[in-house]
Amino acid sequence: MTQKPGSIHISCQNCGISQLCLPYTLDTNSLNRLDAIIERKRPYQKGDTLFSNGEPLHSLFAVRSGSFKTFNVDNNGNEQITSFHLPGDLIGFTSIANETYQGYSEALETSMVCEIPFNHLESLSRQLPALHKQILKLMSEEIKQDQHLLSAVNSKSAESRLATFFLELSSRFMIRGLSPSEFRLSMTRNEIGNYLGITVETVSRILSRFQKEKWLKVEGRFIHILDEHSLKRISGVQAVNCPLKTVNY
Amino acid sequence: MTQKPGSIHISCQNCGISQLCLPYTLDTNSLNRLDAIIERKRPYQKGDTLFSNGEPLHSLFAVRSGSFKTFNVDNNGNEQITSFHLPGDLIGFTSIANETYQGYSEALETSMVCEIPFNHLESLSRQLPALHKQILKLMSEEIKQDQHLLSAVNSKSAESRLATFFLELSSRFMIRGLSPSEFRLSMTRNEIGNYLGITVETVSRILSRFQKEKWLKVEGRFIHILDEHSLKRISGVQAVNCPLKTVNY
DNA sequence: CGTGCAATTGACGTGGCTCAAGTGGTGTGG
DNA sequence: CCACACCACTTGAGCCACGTCAATTGCACG
Numbered sequence: 165m166t167q168k169p170g171s172i173h174i175s176c177q178n179c180g181i182s183q184l185c186l187p188y189t190l191d192t193n194s195l196n197r198l199d200a201i202i203e204r205k206r207p208y209q210k211g212d213t214l215f216s217n218g219e220p221l222h223s224l225f226a227v228r229s230g231s232f233k234t235f236n237v238d239n240n241g242n243e244q245i246t247s248f249h250l251p252g253d254l255i256g257f258t259s260i261a262n263e264t265y266q267g268y269s270e271a272l273e274t275s276m277v278c279e280i281p282f283n284h285l286e287s288l289s290r291q292l293p294a295l296h297k298q299i300l301k302l303m304s305e306e307i308k309q310d311q312h313l314l315s316a317v318n319s320k321s322a323e324s325r326l327a328t329f330f331l332e333l334s335s336r337f338m339i340r341g342l343s344p345s346e347f348r349l350s351m352t353r354n355e356i357g358n359y360l361g362i363t364v365e366t367v368s369r370i371l372s373r374f375q376k377e378k379w380l381k382v383e384g385r386f387i388h389i390l391d392e393h394s395l396k397r398i399s400g401v402q403a404v405n406c407p408l409k410t411v412n413y
Numbered sequence: 414m415t416q417k418p419g420s421i422h423i424s425c426q427n428c429g430i431s432q433l434c435l436p437y438t439l440d441t442n443s444l445n446r447l448d449a450i451i452e453r454k455r456p457y458q459k460g461d462t463l464f465s466n467g468e469p470l471h472s473l474f475a476v477r478s479g480s481f482k483t484f485n486v487d488n489n490g491n492e493q494i495t496s497f498h499l500p501g502d503l504i505g506f507t508s509i510a511n512e513t514y515q516g517y518s519e520a521l522e523t524s525m526v527c528e529i530p531f532n533h534l535e536s537l538s539r540q541l542p543a544l545h546k547q548i549l550k551l552m553s554e555e556i557k558q559d560q561h562l563l564s565a566v567n568s569k570s571a572e573s574r575l576a577t578f579f580l581e582l583s584s585r586f587m588i589r590g591l592s593p594s595e596f597r598l599s600m601t602r603n604e605i606g607n608y609l610g611i612t613v614e615t616v617s618r619i620l621s622r623f624q625k626e627k628w629l630k631v632e633g634r635f636i637h638i639l640d641e642h643s644l645k646r647i648s649g650v651q652a653v654n655c656p657l658k659t660v661n662y
Numbered sequence: 663c664g665t666g667c668a669a670t671t672g673a674c675g676t677g678g679c680t681c682a683a684g685t686g687g688t689g690t691g692g
Numbered sequence: 693c694c695a696c697a698c699c700a701c702t703t704g705a706g707c708c709a710c711g712t713c714a715a716t717t718g719c720a721c722g
Contacts, residue, residue, distance in 0.1 A: 236564060238649050244567060246560040258560060260553035286546070293539055300535075303552045304509035310559040311495040311507060311515075315485060317566050318493060318610035320711080322678065353701065361567035366678055368702055384687090384701085400487050569679085571710070602669060612711060617670050633669085633719085 175199050184252030185226050189294045201284040207276050214269040221263045223279045224256040230275020231350045236267040245359040257303050272350040317361050325360040326370050327399035345389045424448050433501030434475050438543045450533040456523050463518040470512045472528045473505040479524020480599040485516040494608040506552050521599040566610050574609040575619050576648035594638045
């Protein structure tokens with residue numbers, strides 16, 4: 165989530181996060197062909213938009229550095245954030261169905277992206293089974309993540325939503341080779357609350373509570389996770405391979 | 414959502430919902446090849462499971478008739494329903510990432526499915542661009558739908574969640590050529606509440622309120638939408654091509 | 663006809679929203 | 693370098709929507 169000012173000519177080959185991204189499992193030849201269709205442009209500044217709702221879909225975007233939020237706007241003009249994107253994430257899968265961009269995507273800080281023209285990607289993926297598979301996998305991941313968020317949001321208490329949120333972020337940082345216990349948030353409390361369906365004030369109060377419990381240390385945007393276990397306990401969600409018990413939902 | 418007892422040998426060719434499903438845009442030859450890999454088995458009875466969490470992914474499932482719910486189970490053994498599936502829906506996209514089934518999928522009523530071995534589908538889709546495209550499209554749709562649900566659930570009030578739920582169902586029935594204003598729910602109030610993150614009692618109370626307002630007629634599982642416009646008004650979500658306004662979220 | 667689950671309705675308590683005030687950090691212009 | 697404005701964030705007070713608990717009714721099925 166820190167800015168990584170890089171030169172304009174960078175290839176997938178020497179990209180530090182390629183194992184999270186489309187190149188995963190691609191051999192050198194395939195990688196070069198993928199690389200050839202990717203456009204890398206100058207950095208996006210905080211607040212710049214990748215796309216706006218309704219525009220025709222031309223490219224997917226892979227985050228190289230920095231971070232983005234995507235959100236929809238409802239009848240009343242209210243934002244509803246549907247995801248935060250970190251380096252290695254692909255943005256735009258929701259837009260494939262209609263071939264127009266769904267919602268808005270906006271940089272949360274200075275960020276770099278790789279732009280992948282969708283038509284080229286589609287035809288290339290027909291020639292490269294590994295690429296094809298990786299696209300399916302990334303889309304599948306996104307569905308999983310959305311459903312995970314849904315569970316978090318549906319598990320009533322604001323405490324468990326926030327705990328889940330931080331654990332989620334933590335594991336995403338870990339996968340990216342960053343510290344899972346200390347990180348800087350690129351989003352405001354407001355945006356966190358929006359994402360989780362709670363108000364800023366509640367976010368703030370619960371952060372204070374977590375801090376009092378010594379589960380977290382909070383210094384503005386800096387988060388230090390002190391007691392992952394307690395957070396997991398109250399987060400309640402995401403047990404993998406959990407045996408099906410008699411439920412009273 | 415009504416049971417449609419069919420013979421065992423049915424092809425995509427004469428399937429009434431093929432335009433919602435994988436066959437969409439496939440020519441006759443392609444259709445036959447797809448048809449050849451699909452297995453059609455005897456009906457699932459209410460409560461039968463398509464798959465359980467952690468099992469190796471072998472097939473995707475297309476709902477032919479009836480309906481299913483998919484859900485996860487958290488640490489405390491609580492169900493969290495992530496989607497209801499109607500005829501034409503594909504089930505199993507979340508499971509592609511890990512190649513093991515994510516969560517559980519269970520019939521809500523007597524239902525028929527087409528079982529599509531994943532390996533075969535994958536190799537076939539490399540040969541048939543139209544099939545490939547349709548898979549992407551369906552996955553993209555699923556992501557969109559999840560995010561739509563998320564918006565509904567995050568839009569605080571229980572009223573707007575329920576309104577959104579019924580409008581969503583209504584439009585899904587309409588797409589399927591069924592009445593958008595009169596339909597039968599195959600899920601319990603409990604399951605609706607679970608899905609939307611509210612309690613049974615609240616579902617029940619709000620249904621009574623909607624009925625008092627003459628927006629709906631409710632007779633047990635039968636729903637009759639009387640005033641779609643009012644429901645849309647309080648649902649608040651899903652404005653397509655809505656201009657971005659100054660927001661105070 | 664009895665058993666059991668689904669649904670409704672009421673009474674009550676509370677978590678989180680709303681409104682409001684205050685603090686701190688950052689950028690801008692004098 | 694300070695003064696000011698602006699925004700993100702925190703904290704408090706009060707209130708209400710919704711969760712919890714409990715009782716009742718209705719419907720399906722053996």
